Amino acid sequence: MERYIFYIVAAIMIVFAIAAVNSRKMMRSVIYLLFVLMGVAGIFFLIDYNFLAAIQLTVYAGGIIVLMIFSVLLVHHIELELEIAKTSKRIITAIASLIGIGVFLTTIYSYNFNVIENTKTTTTAEIGEKLLSYSEGGFILPFEVISVLLLAVMIGAIVIAKGGKLTDKNEETT
Amino acid sequence: MIAGISIYELLTLTTVIFFIGVYGFITRKNLISILISVELIMNASVINFVIINKYLYPDMLQGVLFSIFIIAVAAAEAALAISIIINLYRQIGSVEVKDTEIMKY
Numbered sequence A: 001m002e003r004y005i006f007y008i009v010a011a012i013m014i015v016f017a018i019a020a021v022n023s024r025k026m027m028r029s030v031i032y033l034l035f036v037l038m039g040v041a042g043i044f045f046l047i048d049y050n051f052l053a054a055i056q057l058t059v060y061a062g063g064i065i066v067l068m069i070f071s072v073l074l075v076h077h078i079e080l081e082l083e084i085a086k087t088s089k090r091i092i093t094a095i096a097s098l099i100g101i102g103v104f105l106t107t108i109y110s111y112n113f114n115v116i117e118n119t120k121t122t123t124t125a126e127i128g129e130k131l132l133s134y135s136e137g138g139f140i141l142p143f144e145v146i147s148v149l150l151l152a153v154m155i156g157a158i159v160i161a162k163g164g165k166l167t168d169k170n171e172e173t174t
Numbered sequence B: 001m002i003a004g005i006s007i008y009e010l011l012t013l014t015t016v017i018f019f020i021g022v023y024g025f026i027t028r029k030n031l032i033s034i035l036i037s038v039e040l041i042m043n044a045s046v047i048n049f050v051i052i053n054k055y056l057y058p059d060m061l062q063g064v065l066f067s068i069f070i071i072a073v074a075a076a077e078a079a080l081a082i083s084i085i086i087n088l089y090r091q092i093g094s095v096e097v098k099d100t101e102i103m104k105y
Helices: A001-022 A026-046 A050-075 A087-110 A124-132 A140-161 A162-171 B007-027 B031-056 B062-092
Strands: none
Touching: A001 A026, A001 B007, A001 B031, A026 A050, A026 B007, A026 B031, A050 A124, A050 B031, A050 B062, A087 B007, A124 A140, A124 B062, A140 B062, B007 B031, B031 B062
């Protein structure tokens, strides 16, 4: 059963990823990306890691996609067709990507992974304890660094997005 | 781990998505489309972290914790990139890569 669900989710992800990088309409491309991100969340659910699946759905599907739709609507007409790269460039890039996939897959399939059969689920309590533990192997330092980074990004995004007006006001006063 | 699915199939899936992202990154000429391709690449790497943790080292949590940090950094990056794009659109009226010649605040 899980096998078939995985294959369906994988097929959806690959098809919509190709559609997202090939669609000539900006808005559709963002929506195709939304399907890929939901497929990623589906993989996390299948692999028994519900916490990250929930984070993926809220942060990506709920946050980043809305932000992208917002910016697309601000900077584009909705029916505007994108200019596409030259056909020769597209073909060369596609061939290079296929060669890259070939190299990666031969490396992966020639390596013998030491897989441990298990059915462990990662509970949220375990993750929380590990994130806040300051003993050896704990993740309190990256956790704090990430929180400072998010604060800096929040302020930076506001300052950059308001940039024009702020400089205008400064020029008027001086 | 997923019953009946080997690690090779999952790694194949992430490899394909990663290279679709690379293809889009090179061929697209629009800043928002490039950001979409970067998101694809990031997501492929996040799945890789989680599945290698789950299949090879099920008793450890390093991979699953780093995936959370990657998602946080990706969200921060997307927010900053979109604010830069909006500011750029106000100044030069375009989000095409070839028109982007200034990055002066």
